[in-house]
Amino acid sequence: MSSPAQPSPMPSPRAPSPTLPSPTLRIRGLTKRFTNHLRGGVTRAVLRGVDLDVEPGQCVALTGASGSGKSSLLRCVYGTYTADAGSIHLRTAAGTVDLATAPDRELIRVRRDHLGMVTQFLSVPPRVSARDLVAERGLGPEAAAELLARLGLDPALHGLAPATFSGGERQLVNIAIALARPRPVLLLDEITASLDRHRRATVLRALAERKADGTALLAIFHEMPDQPGLIDRICRLDDGRVLEAA
Numbered sequence: 001m002s003s004p005a006q007p008s009p010m011p012s013p014r015a016p017s018p019t020l021p022s023p024t025l026r027i028r029g030l031t032k033r034f035t036n037h038l039r040g041g042v043t044r045a046v047l048r049g050v051d052l053d054v055e056p057g058q059c060v061a062l063t064g065a066s067g068s069g070k071s072s073l074l075r076c077v078y079g080t081y082t083a084d085a086g087s088i089h090l091r092t093a094a095g096t097v098d099l100a101t102a103p104d105r106e107l108i109r110v111r112r113d114h115l116g117m118v119t120q121f122l123s124v125p126p127r128v129s130a131r132d133l134v135a136e137r138g139l140g141p142e143a144a145a146e147l148l149a150r151l152g153l154d155p156a157l158h159g160l161a162p163a164t165f166s167g168g169e170r171q172l173v174n175i176a177i178a179l180a181r182p183r184p185v186l187l188l189d190e191i192t193a194s195l196d197r198h199r200r201a202t203v204l205r206a207l208a209e210r211k212a213d214g215t216a217l218l219a220i221f222h223e224m225p226d227q228p229g230l231i232d233r234i235c236r237l238d239d240g241r242v243l244e245a246a
């Protein structure tokens with residue numbers, strides 16, 4: 001696979017859009033317990049009253065030991081896991097919704113228009129090309145190919161379905177799908193872990209651009225990226241709570 005093209009210059013950071021209410025994401029008292037039914041219903045509290053705000057145009061990096069609950073926190077925000085207690089207010093120009101209690105139909109609408117999540121796993125229908133998967137998000141085929149190329153996916157792969165792609169190639173498709181439709185909040189779960197150094201830098205630059213456009217980012221990183229201007233705050237999950245680390 002060829003090396004990615006020389007990156008286009010980063011846009012100068014702009015102030016967050018004044019039309020977006022602040023904070024975009026306000027989490028209060030978020031609690032999540034898991035019950036092991038194979039062990040007599042023993043319960044383990046993973047999140048024990050998480051408080052966290054993410055402002056428009058801000059990137060909050062989430063760290064913490066393995067198993068500290070970082071992915072669980074993101075999954076609660078995205079609605080994959082239901083919260084046991086607490087609130088997760090997502091504020092957009094269209095209004096505020098509590099993701100902790102929103103009905104499924106509302107969650108689906110919020111995900112489409114306001115809240116994206118990228119994980120390390122690509123789940124896509126078979127026999128649909130990488131370009132079409134990205135284009136389907138409203139971009140059109142040319143812009144989809146441009147985005148994929150910019151992220152560093154070899155153009156020879158654009159017309160192929162990602163089923164046979166390498167881990168890193170699949171991840172680039174995953175990221176392109178998430179970036180294809182701009183949404184005010186992006187949840188990112190270790191999205192650069194399978195990428196080489198060049199592509200990691202390219203993806204981090206693309207995230208910094210989204211941030212400069214006002215997108216709020218809540219991102220799990222095991223290794224803190226050194227992309228200038230990307231990370232505004234580092235928060236650590238410890239004993240089920242979020243501590244401000246920097």
Ligand SMILES: Nc1ncnc2c1ncn2[C@@H]1O[C@H](COP(=O)(O)OP(=O)(O)OP(=O)(O)O)[C@@H](O)[C@H]1O
Nearest residue numbers: 034035046064065066067068069070071072073237
């Ligand atoms: N669906 C689930 N059912 C039961 N336990 C779960 C579930 N999801 C997560 N856990 C447990 O919750 C704890 C936190 O897991 P989580 O994946 O959120 O941690 P993490 O901080 O993201 O870890 P890592 O850095 O290793 O990815 C772990 O002990 C995990 O086993």
